Every structure is written in structure tokens, then in C-alpha cells.
Amino acid sequence: MLLKSNLDEAQTGKRISAKGYAVANKDDTFKPFSFTRHALGENDILIEILYAGICHSDIHSARSEWHEGIYPMVPGHEIAGKVVAVGSKVSKFQVGDYAGVGCMVNSCGECAACKASNEQFCENGKMVLTYDCKDCFHNDEPTFGGYSNNIVVSEKFAIKVPKDAPLDKVAPLLCAGITTYSPLKFSKIKKGDKVGVAGFGGLGVMALKYAIKMGAEVSVFARNENKKQEALRLGAKALYTTDKLDSIKERFDFIISTIPTRYDPMSYINLLKNGGEMAIVGLPPSGESIETDMTRLVFQANKKVYGSLIGGIKETQEMLDFSLEHRIYPETEIIRADEINMAYENLTNGKAKFRYVIDMGSLES
Numbered sequence: 257m258l259l260k261s262n263l264d265e266a267q268t269g270k271r272i273s274a275k276g277y278a279v280a281n282k283d284d285t286f287k288p289f290s291f292t293r294h295a296l297g298e299n300d301i302l303i304e305i306l307y308a309g310i311c312h313s314d315i316h317s318a319r320s321e322w323h324e325g326i327y328p329m330v331p332g333h334e335i336a337g338k339v340v341a342v343g344s345k346v347s348k349f350q351v352g353d354y355a356g357v358g359c360m361v362n363s364c365g366e367c368a369a370c371k372a373s374n375e376q377f378c379e380n381g382k383m384v385l386t387y388d389c390k391d392c393f394h395n396d397e398p399t400f401g402g403y404s405n406n407i408v409v410s411e412k413f414a415i416k417v418p419k420d421a422p423l424d425k426v427a428p429l430l431c432a433g434i435t436t437y438s439p440l441k442f443s444k445i446k447k448g449d450k451v452g453v454a455g456f457g458g459l460g461v462m463a464l465k466y467a468i469k470m471g472a473e474v475s476v477f478a479r480n481e482n483k484k485q486e487a488l489r490l491g492a493k494a495l496y497t498t499d500k501l502d503s504i505k506e507r508f509d510f511i512i513s514t515i516p517t518r519y520d521p522m523s524y525i526n527l528l529k530n531g532g533e534m535a536i537v538g539l540p541p542s543g544e545s546i547e548t549d550m551t552r553l554v555f556q557a558n559k560k561v562y563g564s565l566i567g568g569i570k571e572t573q574e575m576l577d578f579s580l581e582h583r584i585y586p587e588t589e590i591i592r593a594d595e596i597n598m599a600y601e602n603l604t605n606g607k608a609k610f611r612y613v614i615d616m617g618s619l620e621s
């Protein structure tokens with residue numbers, strides 16, 4: 257629940273009190289944590305967070321698996337909630353509107369990438385991540401994410417959410433949705449394309465749903481058959497376990513890899529047709545990538561492999577509108593804030609069936 261004092265703080269230009277769940281170091285478990293956020297600027301909105309999704313990136317960050325994290329750390333970049341205060345120059349939102357926040361909360365706004373709404377590639381290095389990042393627009397103070405009761409964000413980086421949208425489903429779209437939607441659009445997936453989805457967690461499920469909506473015939477590649485029925489129920493044509501990949505070489509127009517652990521990209525590049533494309537969106541821990549054999553790559557037939565990082569704000573809004581129009585939602589399981597540690601365990605062990613979404617109403621006041 258939002259603290260009563262937050263509205264006073266917003267109106268009087270004071271720092272905004274917040275509470276959530278944080279880890280104090282990379283080996284810690286989540287515990288309740290009180291902190292403050294920067295004051296409401298004239299272009300900022302204050303959002304009462306109602307739901308926050310748990311992304312695999314949160315786990316890598318909390319455990320310093322990519323780089324040394326900034327602690328205490330409040331992860332969470334799949335945020336949906338209600339606008340409770342707006343700065344004097346805000347025009348996109350009114351109090352009472354619903355809003356979402358994804359992986360970024362600011363950028364320079366002036367470089368070519370920002371002007372093209374590819375803020376995630378800000379050429380001045382000023383893209384500010386939602387958590388575990390120094391905020392260069394606010395004296396380099398650390399950013400805190402969505403496992404909390406509120407967030408203050410520039411209106412430019414908030415996504416408009418219609419009032420009748422299911423907020424618990426909207427939250428994960430802001431990372432898992434855009435991360436998979438963006439490369440499918442970039443590679444212009446169309447009716448009849450043969451698409452492969454490698455890795456079938458939160459991202460893989462979204463990739464499958466979007467690709468089917470775009471008219472593609474979709475196969476899923478997974479470590480085992482645990483999720484086969486689920487994949488078929490959601491419209492996949494087939495699920496191939498990773499030991500069977502040699503039998504389906506050169507069949508696919510496009511493959512999206514959402515795998516967040518160590519694997520050999522060549523085993524998937526082999527599955528592309530001549531001229532096929534592969535987008536990599538999954539991020540294994542640093543030091544766990546496999547070196548690509550250049551000779552094997554040269555003998556591939558004009559295939560393109562590229563990395564894709566979330567999507568810009570304009571495309572994120574487009575993704576959300578597309579998802580709501582076609583009712584494409586993540587498969588979610590709502591948990592309480594005091595169940596975050598359990599969720600991390602299950603995600604790490606591969607036991608999580610769906611995207612965990614924290615009901616922030618469960619934070620004790």
C-alpha cells in the first residue's frame with residue numbers, strides 16, 4: 257500500500273518514502289527494506305506499484321552474475337500501477353491513470369538513437385536502468401526497481417495502460433513482452449514463416465504467442481519434455497528436446513533464443529534455412545558463453561545472427577497495445593511479496609511453470 261505521506265512528499269518537493277524488498281549482497285535473501293526515491297520533478301509521475309513481475313535478469317543482477325551489483329538492491333523492471341501524482345509539466349498522464357515501467361527510466365533524449373526512440377542504445381551512455389544503475393540525472397544515486405510500493409519516473413519512460421487492462425498480466429509484458437516482440441518485428445515475421453523458439457520460460461512463451469499471432473508456424477526447443485503439453489496447448493506445432501536438434505537442420509526462417517544459461521549457439525544456427533535469421537535475447541551469466549567456431553560459421557549459408565535488447569519506448573507502447581488488442585498475455589502466477597525467495601529458488605531450479613508476478617498489495621504496511 258502507498259504510504260499516506262507520499263502525496264504530501266510529492267506536493268512539497270520532498271524525497272518520496274518507499275518500501276519494498278531488497279538483498280544486501282549477492283548471497284543474501286530478500287528482506288523488507290525502506291528507502292527513498294528522488295523528488296517528483298516537473299516531468300515526473302509518481303506511480304503506486306500494484307504488480308511487479310520477476311524476470312530472470314533480476315536473479316542474475318541480484319546475484320552479481322553479470323557484473324558487481326549495487327547493494328542494497330531492489331530489483332524489478334516489470335512494473336504496473338496507478339498514477340497518484342504528476343509533476344507540473346506532465347501532459348501524458350493524469351492522476352488515476354494506469355501506467356507501466358519497463359527496463360529503463362531515462363536517457364539523454366538528444367542523440368540519434370534517443371530521437372529514433374531507441375533509448376536502450378543511447379549513444380551518450382545515459383540510458384538509466386530501472387534498478388542496479390547509477391542515475392546520472394539524479395546525482396548518480398542508485399536506482400531501485402519494482403519490488404516496492406512506488407516509483408517516480410519521467411513521463412516519457414512510462415507506458416500508458418488502459419483502465420480495463422489486467423495489470424498483473426501487463427507487468428511482465430514490459431520486459432518479457434517487448435524483448436520478444438521487438439526482434440519478431442525487426443525480422444519482419446509473417447504468415448507461413450517457420451519460427452523456432454529456443455528456451456521456454458517467460459520469454460519463450462511470449463515469443464511463441466506473438467509469432468503465432470503474426471501467422472508463423474512455431475516450434476519450441478527445450479531441455480526436456482516437461483513443458484511439451486503446455487507448448488502444444490499454446491499453439492506450438494512441435495517441441496523438440498535439445499538432443500534431437502540434429503534431425504531438424506536447415507528448416508527454420510527465424511529462431512529466437514531466450515536461453516539464459518550456457519549453450520552452443522551453433523546448434524541453433526544449424527537449424528536455419530539459407531538466409532535465415534537468429535535473434536539472441538537470453539543472457540547467460542558472464543563467462544558462461546561458448547566460443548563460436550569461426551570455421552563452422554563460415555560454412556553456414558548466409559545466415560544472420562543478431563542480439564536484441566528490449567525495445568524503445570515507442571515500440572514498447574506499440575507492443576502493449578498489440579498485446580491488449582489481441583489478448584496476448586503472459587502465463588502468470590501471482591505471489592506475495594514475502595514469497596520472492598521461493599520464486600527465485602524455483603526459477604533457478606527450472607521448477608517455475610509461469611512468470612511470477614508479485615502482488616504489491618501484499619506488502620505489510
Ligand SMILES: [Zn+2]
Binds near residue numbers: 311
Ligand atoms: Zn527482464
Ligand SMILES: [Zn+2]
Binds near residue numbers: 364368369370378380
Ligand atoms: Zn541518447
